[in-house]
Amino acid sequence: MTRAAQQAPPAERRPSLDSLTGLRFLAAMAVVLSHFTETGLVQVDSWVVNALDSGRTAVSLFFVLSGFVLAYNYRELAGRVPRWNFYVARLARIYPVVLLGIAIGALGVVYAWTRPNLLLSWFALESADLGLLASLGAQLTMTTGWLPFAALNQPWNGPAWSISCEMFFYALFPLLIIWFRRWSRPTVAVAALTVWVAQGLWIAVLTHYVPANRGGFLIAQFPLTHLAEFVLGIAAWRLWSGNPIDRRIRGIALAGTMAALVTIALWAPISPAYWPMTPLFALLVVLLAARGKARSWLALPVMLLLGEASYSLYLLHLPLVRVYEMVGVPPGPAGWVVMAATVLISVVVFTWYEAPLRRFIRRRLARPTPTAMTTREVAGS
Template sequence: MLKNTAPFHDDTRLPALTGLRFLAALAVMVSHFDHRALISVPDAVISFLDGGRTAVSLFFVLSGFILAYNYSNLSGRTGRVKFYANRVARIYPVTLLALALGALGVAYAIANPASGALMDWYALEEPNAVNIGGSFIAQITVLTGWLPTASLNQPWNSPAWSISCEFFFYALFPFLIVAMKRLTPARVTLVLLGAFVFQCVTIWGARAYAPAGQKGFLVSQFPLTHLFEFVIGIAAALFFLRGGAGWIGRGFNRALLLSASLIPLALIAFFRPVDPAYLLMSPLFAVLILALGVPPKKRASILAWGPLVLLGEASFSLYMIHVPLMNLYSIANTPAWVGWLLFAVTVGLSIAVFKWFETPSRSRVRTMILKLWPAGSSGKHLDRSHA
């Protein structure tokens, strides 16, 4: 029997980061519900949240951090097989559930062309079988982020573009973690600088040379555009595991890191000195995650409060189901107070999905994958990470 080469760290030791995930998902959800006019939020708030775009960047930094924390010793083919099985089991069942919910909206939009839903929800002037079918294939193969056109990117469940990014990052992670662990801190810094320059050049190239209808998607939703965020999350976790956690817990270091991240994050969100804002925010997100990864002295972190942690555990389900449900809600043209009620209902549904669909499906899908891919069948730990 092959030895498990990817020991699991129980990330319940980092509950504040799970709570942080809910706040990020909440920012995305508020922005989307306001955009659909289901709720009414001041324009200044939506501007501060950047329409939820910077929250998704926070997700990517968190993803890199939690994966490196959980799989810091991952190596070898067996470890990679286990890792890939865990990640597919973590993401894909809810992705398919959200796609099924999105199908209800697509069916309504096609059956009711006078409603304008095709254009409003999916940027389609008419029910084009090529675009609808192509988008469905892109969704089920998690490739929407690589297709930067509205007619392919938006139908069914538009937030699935970020799952394209995550699957791309997952494919790279086993090789990134092995390579980055071998590097000195100075070389890790050079890797981060190179990744940041690559991100900037990619954004500049998209804005300078991409067709007008694709610029926004390439800047905001293209997997290569967000690779730096994932890599800096990995680097932050390696620092954390190599003594950084102890250093952060000494004296006032944690409070200083919190101030050094939250204050500039608020200033960038308010004044928006660069566009996209996540260019400057993602390194600060890494600092924030490092600070929150260490609990405060003599008291529990607010983000580690039990109900908030549960909401954080359900945040992936919330992120994936809220747009399909939101589209269906908008058919009724309800007043804002009803929209807030539907907002709360959606949060509650995400908890139900997490408990009674996502969690049991994860175990079954992982077992099924490891039966089909037997090189990873040894070891019984289940990936419980919330990345």
């Protein structure tokens, strides 16, 4: 360690955003419930899955959360070494569970290898060929979201497409945070509105002028399409910047935001639903963050643990579903049992695999800096 680093003042401890950590678990469970229902392991009324848009709106909430919390924790990010440590921290958080998801997903790939009907229904593959190797390469390099072919982005671990988006966002974040930090609040608001409107126009073009088999992918999974959600998360932090919000005003705004989100989810006036929801997600995140140390059921110890394990839950649940299908878990009560078991598995993975490996990678690869940038990671920081 350098002399400057040894003499550095203690790292700033920013207040943890515990309510956002609990919110992450709810978002992850929306995706899990959708996939367990779509695969037939559990049965819920169709309107529930439709309201969740098969989990797609929850993933957009993840992207907004990611932008907000990264801006909150790395608001002063600048300089070569801090940027290096930022990227190390992102890799340490993401990659160990990516590899575990591929390993579990390999069980399903091997099982379906000699079963063409399963290859087609599970992975959109008509036969086991070099496409599986290409798909594996995309999974290992976290690029599946850039490939508009189901046969390449569905094998091994389908939900990993969102990791392609996150890695893209992480690459841009050091530049984005400099811009948003320098801009005035009115400029930030105009920029956020412009990006959101541009996303809507892009979606409209894809819907009307691109064949459905390609346009649907570009709307649902393409990283460039979802950049607006990450940007709105950063903008939400910059517009709020930790300023207190009157408790009564916050309560009224929170109730109105939730009512608007539920109305859009049930009514679905615009498709995809995540587009009109994104600004509301940004407002929801600010209102929950502004609670500070005020009590919230989202910040209960059990919700904090489940929220911290939500990344493992999100990335491992579908490979585990294939295992459940392989061993013949019947739909109905047994499906609910294995879904609960999946949540418990995510807690175990977080406690004994994800968190220790994250610390190990950061210790080995991070470089000492005069001013430490790290804080407790919450809500996907």
